[in-house]
Amino acid sequence: METGETEGRARPRAKESYTTRRTFAIISHPDAGKTTLTEKLLLTGGAIEMAGAVRAKGNKARAKSDWMNIERDRGISVTSSVMTFEKDGINFNLLDTPGHSDFSEDTYRTLTAVDSAIMVIDAAKGIEGQTRKLFEICRLRDIPIITFVNKIDREGRDPFELLDEIEEQLAMDVAPMIWPVGQGGLFKGCYDLKRNDFIAAKTHETTHYEGGLDDPALKARLGEATHDGFREAAELALEGYADFDAAAYRDGHLTPVIFGSALENFAVDRLMDLIAAHAPEPRPQPSDKGPVDPSGEKVSGFVFKVQANMDPKHRDRVAFVRFCSGHFKRGMKLDHVRSGKAIAVSNPIYFVAQERSLTEEAYAGDVIGIPNHGTLQVGDTLTEGESFRFTGLPAFAPEVLRRVRLEDTMKMKQLRRGLEDLAQEGLVQVFRPTFGSDWIVGVVGPLQLDVLASRISGEYKADVTFEPVQYNVARWIRCSNEQTLKQFIKDNATQVVRDRDDRPVYLCRDDWDLRYVMDRNKDIAFDATREIV
Ligand code: GDP
16 A cells, blocks of 8 residues: 555555445436535545535536536536545445436446446436436346435425336336435425434434334424324335335345435435445456356456546546456556457556546456556456456447538548547547548437537647538448358448448438348348447
8 A cells, every 4th residue: 555655545445355345326317416416425435525526626627628618518417437435344436427318328338337326316306318218228237226316405296206206117116215304495304214313404413213203202303293294104105115125126126215415415324324235246247258256366357438638638548447356456467358468557546536546456346547548448358367358338329420521631630539539438439431531420419529529629629510411320230141241331332331440330311221221131230239349
């Protein structure tokens, strides 16, 4: 730890083992309170001293960068990062997922690197579009979910209505854990149904009631009228819904529900307790040699995100690696399976709020950033002398395609560099046409184009505009018979482009055209997703 102390904050760690790791993400619809909850988790975990620091520091550090202005103006978060904090012997790794629906691809990849998720729901709104989408991704990957019903300090919907909505719409059992006493103007605090604690609004004073809901002291505290209403509701909640069952939660069949307030820092500590006690420790990760167990001795991990220019002054690129097994130590040489070369990881960084420091070691479940010059790409596997690859990291076919027009043709080099960097980050997919020299870019949502133009201008000093192309659908094409594929590419040369790994991609006008071509080329597979390898 000597170096950690001289070069930055020592990584907080209690027990030196993967079993203390809780690696998770927050999923929510924009405005539900993800940022506020993140701040309060960091505050509770001692990673920041003052609430508001995430946003304040973030804005200061990012003020120079244009694309961050887009983020600020639109009030959305467009980057993912990782935040590490420690409390009572548990190491929390919180992976931030971008909030806007346009960035689902990045979000999806981030969710491949977590073992559990917190779903934040606005008490006044219930389940919204983006929450549902992200929930579906979690379900696909069997990621267990804790639900935090936020903004209970102000007027919201009836708690029963909200629970029923979660149960019905997401088809899973709900187990109320923390129940509100009054809501909005009448909000008195919350009651922990499992521990029989009352946490008072405003003061946050916590009192344990041995006699539970019927404890006369609780009745005296709340006043008869409030107590009657609360007790009835709480009993109904306990009887009408599933009891918390840790195994059912871990299997994704049940979600424990906490009613709280991120803004008031209300029940956030109970949320952390729940994660510490029941959220899964690092789970085995799928690979082409079968699941890799976190208890394995040899170090392994995969890159789930690459971010260029985190610090605009230094033009650096950081690959985020999630470890899946072993005990990583700084300076270790790891095998980069894709290239077959060894890389010495001498500057691994970890993140506390917006600060980064060097880390000396890491276990399965931990996420570190490795600064590099483009060697590490999303989907890459790092191992300690083994040659398997982690699987299940997808790329999605873009839904918006545009031709890139450069304002000043002298800036070709800058444009190429920018597109390559940002493609590597996963912000955009870049395609090279067989004919002509203009790049075609593909994104999953149109907002990404604004971010792309703004970043290329700000970070690479090239101004670009985008022109529509006549295609709206892109599919990766493959065929077991090489000759058949070659002939198809030749016959459709104007509609076949290459992705950055030189894989052929077929472009067509719409789904109708696609079906037509698929019908006539049954030997060829047209893929909407592909695994990144
Ligand atoms: P995000 O888009 O999900 O990251 O949401 P934010 O954390 O930025 O919150 C959106 C808005 O809701 C902000 O104005 C917050 O101050 C507010 N907010 C967040 N949590 C609460 C809460 O518990 N109670 C109330 N009343 N407002 C909240």
